[in-house]
Amino acid sequence: MEILEEVELCFPQLLNASCKKPIRSHFEFILSYIILSSITLLTTTLNLLVIISIAHFKQLYTPSNLLLLSLAVSDFFVGLLMFFQIILIDGCWFLGDLMCTLYYVLDYTITSASIGTMVLISIDRYVAICDPLHYSTKVTQKRVQVCVCLCWICSIIFQIVVLKDNLKQPGRYNSCSGECVVFSDYITELVDLVVTFIGPVTMIIVLYLRVFVVAVSQAHAMRSHIAAVTIQGSVKVTAKKSEMKAARTLGVVVVVFLICLCPYYCVAYTGDNLLNASSDAFVMCLFYFNSCLNPLIYAFFYPWFRKCLKLIITLKILQPGSSETNIL
Template sequence: GLIRSVQKFELCFPKLLNASCKKQMRTHFEFILSYVTLSSITVITTTLNLLVIISIAHFKQLQTPTNLLLLSLAVSDFFVGLLMFFQIILIDGCWFLGDLMCTLYYVLDYTITSASVGSMVLISIDRYMAICDPLHYSTKVTEKRVQVCVCLCWICSVIFQILVLSDNLKQPGRYNSCSGECVVVNNYIAGLVDLVVSFIGPVTVIIVLYMKVFVVAVSQARAMRSHIAAVTLQGSVKVTAKKSEMKAARTLGVVVVVFLICFSPYYCYCVALTDNLLNPVSAAFVICLYYFNSCLNPLIYAFFYPWFRKCLKLVVTLQILQPGSSERNIL
């Protein structure tokens, strides 16, 4: 049979009576499960991304333009991990840190999301240049230019989100319906601009660039096939070409698909939020998925690289503290 759960409520601020928000009462099991899940994701996300940051920042050999973009992504993902601490505070639905902290939390959250998406766009531009214009790659994509792009990405994210949330910053807590609530509200136009600038635009750029990269990778595989076909038997070559085409498709597919799977529901949730279309359970799932992407990024980008495993060993065994360790041969 069905077990009926009766919702009981307590107040966030019992002394304020009617002005206080209601605390959502959960079973002991639900509370522990939420707490353990969020805490685990926080620890794993911050630890993995911190390892990426230490590795790239410490070893001079790793400070290439592409890795500087991975460093930017790792920094934004590291902050996402730290921000999950506030989600843990909000487990029972009450915010105790005041209205200003609530607004700043959202500004920080949105800024980091924008910077993360921006870093993904820069990574896709970098891969596009490397595969589609390999002859001019080293002259066009320099360390200095990448540093400037990364700084601009972060500065623009901060300015843009302050503008989007300006109403909430002028008067923190103006949209709260009761004490202990933490909400920010954008006007329709600001929300629409944010959706286009922070999600639809970047995602379109990423998909278009990766499609072009994929087309070039496939044509390179075909060129290799016809080259080998001149020297070898036709039969065995078809298999090789198929494999290389599939490999190109898979690698690029993983990168784009994981990002879209984790981010798309979050932006749909932000749109649905204004119409209260989602129940708390699906909202929690969407937010966890969005945060989980920051945990997956170092796995997708870094664990596929043998140098990361080598760095991991050197960092964990504290060998990076030895003099001259930054000059070590990692690659």
């Protein structure tokens, strides 16, 4: 009897039909709430600033920035969906089976679109550095718009197919009231793993390694060429800075992406029983934190974003003709 009194139920009125709340210390509960709330606030705010910047200033209407805009939009919605993770902190889902399934569909769709956009960004930078003479003809505004639309449409269709059984009968895989789970068979999970993780990660790594090699070789070539006609010392410094900048930027992009996403996919496809509740929560936070870091990696490294940020914070974008401001 004493054990029964200590157990907390999600829906006490349902007795045996209700899920039991996981046993967590007050410290763990507060810490999880603070971390998730902070990540949510940062993710939505930073990505909203990127969206406003690119959408408002006409000088930023370029193919590359359109990809950054798509990434910021997907990451912004990831931040909004994290409110549902805050709801799940106590281990209970109170919004019904249909909302549970729709949450997973939206979550997987937006995450897939975010990863897909990162692949498009890597392709864009590959063409820009490895084939700069044909970049303007290969990468046009219209082609990028089509690619972005296809990325989102394919993400939506793919995730609906993956979760079709859950959509037909929401809550069919819940073992008790207050649980929010979705299920797919082994083949579907394997295809999902390849399409949404292994494939994109492989493509991003290969393209960025190629970009890195070309960038370093171009820096060496420029140093050798200019050294013959100018002061050798200053050229060495410039070339060295170019090489270090290429290495640092590409390294951050690849390493942060893998650090944030690999633990989640490893746990998701090998079994949650390998971790306890606290470690599982950390993996989820790390996965979502990638959407918070994306605007820092892809936008804060650009000088134009710092200028846009200043104009947004000072509300100068509300002035007439502010969209024509010289940002670059």
